[in-house]
Amino acid sequence: MGNGNGPLSGAVIAVAGAGGPAGKAVLMRLAEAGATVVGSDNNPERLAEAVDAARYAHGGASVVGEKVDLLDLQSVRDWADHIEKDFGRVDGVVHLVGGWRGGSAFADTGLADWDMLEKPLIRTVQHTSLAFFDALQRSDRGRYVLISAAGASKPTAGNAAYSAAKAAAEAWTLAMADGFRKAGGEGGPASAATVLVVKALVHDAMRAERPNAKFAGFTDVKDLAESIAGVWDKAAAEVNGNRLWLTEQP
Numbered sequence: 001m002g003n004g005n006g007p008l009s010g011a012v013i014a015v016a017g018a019g020g021p022a023g024k025a026v027l028m029r030l031a032e033a034g035a036t037v038v039g040s041d042n043n044p045e046r047l048a049e050a051v052d053a054a055r056y057a058h059g060g061a062s063v064v065g066e067k068v069d070l071l072d073l074q075s076v077r078d079w080a081d082h083i084e085k086d087f088g089r090v091d092g093v094v095h096l097v098g099g100w101r102g103g104s105a106f107a108d109t110g111l112a113d114w115d116m117l118e119k120p121l122i123r124t125v126q127h128t129s130l131a132f133f134d135a136l137q138r139s140d141r142g143r144y145v146l147i148s149a150a151g152a153s154k155p156t157a158g159n160a161a162y163s164a165a166k167a168a169a170e171a172w173t174l175a176m177a178d179g180f181r182k183a184g185g186e187g188g189p190a191s192a193a194t195v196l197v198v199k200a201l202v203h204d205a206m207r208a209e210r211p212n213a214k215f216a217g218f219t220d221v222k223d224l225a226e227s228i229a230g231v232w233d234k235a236a237a238e239v240n241g242n243r244l245w246l247t248e249q250p
Helices: 022-033 044-057 072-089 111-138 157-187 206-207 219-235
Strands: 011-018 036-040 063-066 092-095 144-149 192-198 241-244
Touching: 011 022, 011 072, 011 111, 022 036, 022 044, 022 219, 022 241, 036 044, 036 072, 036 192, 036 241, 044 063, 092 111, 111 144, 144 219, 157 192, 192 219
Parallel strands: 011 036, 011 092, 036 063, 092 144, 144 192, 192 241
Antiparallel strands: none
16 A cells, blocks of 8 residues: 555545646645545546546555545545545545635625535535544544635635635534544544645646746645645644644734
8 A cells, every 4th residue: 555655654545626736736745655545526537637647656656536426425425435445544534625706896796606615615525524534533643634715714805705615614624623632532632633724726837827927825736735745744633623824824
């Protein structure tokens, strides 16, 4: 399992929303650290591309892509069960499922935006956290990592739906963290749920498209991947229930 060396050697990590540029960077980084990585995405072509890139970059790394309906709780429960059965354990879930809708003025906020964002930004967090909680609890290094946005803490007028959805996802993840805290008792939590906060993400293709843009305060997907891998370097008690800011805190 994994590539036999590296800090995450032997670890099994599920990545939800693995097909985008961030997903590709995360699959590569976790594979490089020695983990067995199981990615899912609602776009099979993008997922296959990300999986192939990670496998190619780290010859022999165990990286697989699976079609999972993250909007169906039973489908996600089945995914969690089969990962644990096939690989013997689940040591992490990284939630990268994104989506954005917004405008410029508060009064123009369309509630259809909320309806659209609630599914990818909240529902998939609910399903993955509920489905994987017990398996992560059984791991000696279980981590649930939500990627969130600074807007959840400091919403702007045109981003009401997006910011509220992100805030709800954060609250849900922190409730999961409290579950780990309670389960750990006096010894402290053995597993952790944590939130990584970015302003926005940037990757090479975006820079190539807009060579003059500054992308101030943006987090490069490679740096995000580095920070995600770093969550396993820290003690569960240190990251559980905390927000890790990768951009300036408002």
